[in-house]
Each structure stands twice: as C-alpha cells, then as structure tokens.
Amino acid sequence: MGSKIRAIEYYLPDNKVTNLDLLSRFSDYDFEKFESKVGIKTRYWASQHETALDLAVKACEKLFLRVDKKIIDYVIYCTQSPEYLLPTTACILQDRLGLSTNIGAIDYNLGCSGFVYGVSLAKALIESGQVENVLLVTAETYSKYLHPEDKSNMAIFGDGASATLIAVSDEDMIGDFLFGTDGSGSNKLIIKNGASKYAFDPNATLLTYGSDNHYTDNHLYMNGPEIFNFTSEYIPKFTGNLLHRNNLSIEKVDYFVFHQANAFMLDFLRKRIKAEKDQFYINLEDGGNTVSNTIPIALKRLLSDIAIDKEYIIAIVGFGVGLSWAGGIIKINNKL
Secondary structure, three states: OEEEEEEEEEEOOOEEEEHHHHHHHOOOOOHHHHHHHHOOOEEEEOOOOOOHHHHHHHHHHHHOOOOOHHHOOEEEEEOOOOOOOOOOHHHHHHHHHOOOOOOEEEEEOOOOOHHHHHHHHHHHHHHOOOOOEEEEEEEEOHHHHOOOOOHHHHHHEOOEEEEEEEEEEOOOOEEEEEEEEOHHHHHHEEOOOOOOOOOOOOOOOOEEEOOOEEEOOOOOEEOHHHHHHHHHHHHHHHHHHHHHHOOOOHHHOOEEEEOOOOHHHHHHHHHHHOOOHHHEOOOOOEEOEOHHHHHHHHHHHHHHOOOOOOEEEEEEEEEEOOOEEEEEEEEEEOOO
16 A cells, blocks of 8 residues: 555735835845845735634635545644644634544644655555545744844745645555754744743843844744754755665656755755756745745646656655754656
C-alpha cells in the first residue's frame, strides 16, 4: 500500500498590499532594494475580522470543487494562528466544511516546516491502513502578529491557506522523510506574550531591532541574520542526506521546492546544494512568506505552469520557527 498527493488548492485574502503601499507608510525604507534582494512584490493580509480558519475554509471549498468531500476520513490542520486556545481548530473546520462526523481531526503547531510534516503524517496514517483519504490544511495569519512599525516583517510575511488531498495509492508516490529540531534556537523567531508562560501585556515595552524596526513582546520577533545562519549551516547537508535516504542523485530530482522564505536565501541554498537554476523553484513575489503555506502554493504554481504531462520527482524542504526543519521526496504529475 502506498500514498500520493492527488490535489492541491490554495487561497489568499482579498487585501493585496504592494511594496508601493508599504512605501507610503515607511518612506525611509528602500523597497526597491528589498524587492530585488528578497523577491517579494506583493503580499495579502486577512481583514480585521477574518481568521486563518476562514482562509482555510475557502481553500478547502476550492478543493471540493474537484474532490468529493465525502471521501475525507481524516483532517490534519497545521497552524500557528488557531481560532481559540481550545478547542482544536480542526474540529471546528470539520463542522464548517460539513464533513462526516466519523473522521479524525487534529491540529499541530508548526510553521515553515509544517507542510512537510503534514505530508509525512498523512503518509503514515494511510500506509498503516488506518485511513484512505487525508485532508491536509495549512493556514496562517501572521499579519495579525506584526507590530505596525515593524517594517521588515511587514514586508516579508503574508497570509494564506492551502488544502491538499493525500490518498491511498497502488503506487508508492511519497518517499522517505527526514527531520530536524533545535529548540535552543526557539527565541530566534518567537511571540513571547499571550500563552501560558507570559500573559499578554497591554503595557508592553516598545523594543527596537535591526534598521529601526519596532515591536513588543506581544508581537512577532524574528532575528533574520540568525535564521539565515541556521538555514545555511543545516539545510544544504540535510538536503544531501535526504537524497541519499531516497537513493537519489541531484540529477534525478526534477525540482527542488523549498520553503519560500526569501529569494536571496533560496538562491544561496541552491548554490550550496549545486542544483541548476531550472531545477530550483523560486516563486514568492506574489504572496510573500506565507509560512506553512509556501510549499503547497509553490507546488501548485509550478505544476500548473508545466505543459508536459509526466511524473515529476520533487524534493520538498521546510525550515524555520522552532527551530524546525523537514524534508521529503514526492512523485507527482502536473494535473493537480
């Protein structure tokens, strides 16, 4: 018994924010240089009363235009933007989508490695014989965690959701996975206040980092240089180990689809793993860094643009908040 990715859809909010829009707020920021280096032109932010769950529902509804929702027997929901502290948002999603009550539904809290983890979990559920059709959903609204004077992170992060159907298959279309965790770096990308350890502080001190970016401990903080250092240290060797685990040479991989963090970082990683430019997919100019959504969005865009109908071998690698990283090999055609 094997498993495969049968379909992917994604949804971005209506509120489109361009670099020109941000320039009107931060006139001292060089968005031309940012666009050239980081590769982001636009991002989409949820409205005030729109949640990650709302985005998730819309992504799933797009998927159900092509997939019968009655076949779903398990929901895996990846988010760091939950509807409530409890209950599990996946349970609410089951009800909002009108799915059967005879299904499993779980949340898990992961960021940029989240989609890869989800594919691995779905594969395990299917190939152990427990279920046949898993709905993997990623949804994030990081925009709600950003301080309004944190121009760097406002330029980088966008909101969105994806819905992926992973199903039982006669062929083994999802290969082996590898994982990595280093919690000693958990403070490199963090929101300190608002959960169990530190309560939300309405009088939180205004802090500064980088080039005059402001935030408080109620907001998202990212140490960009340290995240880059972590990525450059671990991910190239990790990618090589992933290929070795799956008995693949780099030439046998049709495409590498990494977490779409920023174009400069991705091109650096491409050179380190010695992949050709046409093997290494970079597409984040429209949408930005949507955290756990970047890989499924990139997969959908990549395969939708391919005219030749064939089976492709793709390496997917996610890395970021945690610190957490994960990679896997999938075989997939362009009829998503």
